Amino acid sequence: MFKIKTINNIAAQGLERLPAPQFDTGPDVAQPDAILVRSADLHAVELPASVKAIGRAGAGTNNIPVALMSKRGVPVFNAPGANANAVKELVLAGLLLAARNIAPALDFVRKLDGDDRAMHEAVEAGKKKFVGMELPGRSLGVVGLGAIGVKLANAAIELGMEVWGYDPAMTVQNAWKLDARVKQALTVDELLARSQFVSLHVPLLPATRNLVNAERIRLLKPRGVVLNFAREGIVDETALVEALNENRLHAYVCDFPSNTLKGNPRVVALPHLGASTNEAEDNCAVMVAEQLRDFLLTGNVTNS
Ligand code: MLT
Numbered sequence: 297m298f299k300i301k302t303i304n305n306i307a308a309q310g311l312e313r314l315p316a317p318q319f320d321t322g323p324d325v326a327q328p329d330a331i332l333v334r335s336a337d338l339h340a341v342e343l344p345a346s347v348k349a350i351g352r353a354g355a356g357t358n359n360i361p362v363a364l365m366s367k368r369g370v371p372v373f374n375a376p377g378a379n380a381n382a383v384k385e386l387v388l389a390g391l392l393l394a395a396r397n398i399a400p401a402l403d404f405v406r407k408l409d410g411d412d413r414a415m416h417e418a419v420e421a422g423k424k425k426f427v428g429m430e431l432p433g434r435s436l437g438v439v440g441l442g443a444i445g446v447k448l449a450n451a452a453i454e455l456g457m458e459v460w461g462y463d464p465a466m467t468v469q470n471a472w473k474l475d476a477r478v479k480q481a482l483t484v485d486e487l488l489a490r491s492q493f494v495s496l497h498v499p500l501l502p503a504t505r506n507l508v509n510a511e512r513i514r515l516l517k518p519r520g521v522v523l524n525f526a527r528e529g530i531v532d533e534t535a536l537v538e539a540l541n542e543n544r545l546h547a548y549v550c551d552f553p554s555n556t557l558k559g560n561p562r563v564v565a566l567p568h569l570g571a572s573t574n575e576a577e578d579n580c581a582v583m584v585a586e587q588l589r590d591f592l593l594t595g596n597v598t599n600s
Contacts, residue, residue: 298592299346301325304334306353307574310581313589330588334580335359335568349591351584354379354571355443356527358500371597373587377443379576384447386570387495387525390549391436391452394493394521396428399564432456435517437491439463439484439507440526441471445497450475462487464503488515493523500527510535519546525570528552537563 300314300321310332314321321332327344332351337359343350345368352360352374362372393399404422408415434457438449441463449459453475461468462481468474481487484507488494494516498504508522508531516522522545524531531548533556539545540562548557553565571580590596 298329299325299327300330300332300588301328302332303336303338304353306332306334306585307577307581309578310353310585313582313585318593319589329592332581332584332588333359349373349588351588353577353580353584356499358527371591373584373591373598375580375583378579378583379571379573380443380447382573382576383444383525383570384451385573386551386566387444387448387523388451390523390525390564390566391431391493391495391521393564394523394547394549395431395434397426400561401426403561429519433458434493435460435491437462437481437487437494438478438497439487439494440497441466441468441474442497443472444525445495446471446474448495448497449478453477457493460487460490464498485512485515488512490517492517492519493521495523496526496530498526498530500529504530506530506532508532508536510538513539513545516545521545521547521549524548524550524552528554533557 297317298319300319302321302323311321327346329346330349330351331347332353334353339361347370349370350360350365350372352372355374355376357372357374360372365372408418432455436452436457437460438445439462441461449461452459459478460481461471461474461478462484463471468478468480481490496508510532513535522531522536533554536545536548537556537560540548540560547562549564551566551568551570553567557563557565587598590598
């Protein structure tokens with residue numbers, strides 16, 4: 297019997313791919329043959345020598361000590377694309393939220409008091425502050441043309457936006473299923489200079505740390521909006537807050553709260569919700585569980 301230690305709540309549809317009697321799954325499994333994890337950071341965790349494979353129920357693997365596992369010959373399986381639709385939908389929500397000033401408007405409404413008549417008067421007097429912008433004709437730059445970036449770019453085209461794409465590893469012509477109306481930017485700088493909205497869809501690597509820095513923020517068109525549903529660390533938050541406070545940037549929407557961002561009225565920081573839909577959790581758990589099962593039963597590596 298193979299023992300698989302599950303960390304975080306891995307969706308039942310995935311665990312069903314690992315049925316008894318061949319598999320024993322659960323959080324308390326000792327001397328596991330494999331680990332199945334979502335977002336918990338395994339860098340500081342003692343991974344026993346019994347571990348022969350690790351499954352990450354998500355796209356990114358930066359919570360796993362991949363280099364150390366490679367040295368031990370332990371494959372790390374992930375679920376690229378399995379949550380791409382969920383992330384795309386939340387980025388679109390963020391885009392609309394920033395364009396229509398929904399977060400500060402909700403804050404304004406939350407603070408209203410008095411009777412209904414007083415509230416209505418305050419609404420009429422206060423709503424001018426929240427006049428928004430419409431998306432058709434506005435430009436969106438998408439950095440990273442993997443599964444999420446492509447879905448977002450195509451959706452933004454359908455909303456009537458002018459979309460620019462940049463990926464260090466491919467051209468827009470080579471990006472899988474990308475709408476032919478997406479325009480090619482040759483560098484990140486060019487992409488930023490052509491965009492009012494920019495959305496990041498690259499992993500956090502030494503080359504992408506602080507990719508959006510003080511100089512690059514200055515390149516964005518006026519009333520710029522930065523969307524970061526990729527990883528904390530890709531945006532230099534100190535430079536970003538400075539740009540927001542100096543009114544050089546309209547908003548920052550991200551999936552990672554931090555003390556630097558806390559309390560800033562132009563920031564919307566969500567608690568890592570990009571992949572948090574029932575559908576995405578099921579898709580990721582199933583994709584990774586099947587890879588772990590096949591590897592443990594047959595030794596076949598279908599993705600690592
Ligand atoms: C991912 O890398 O796909 C996400 O971080 C998944 C998650 O939210 O667990």
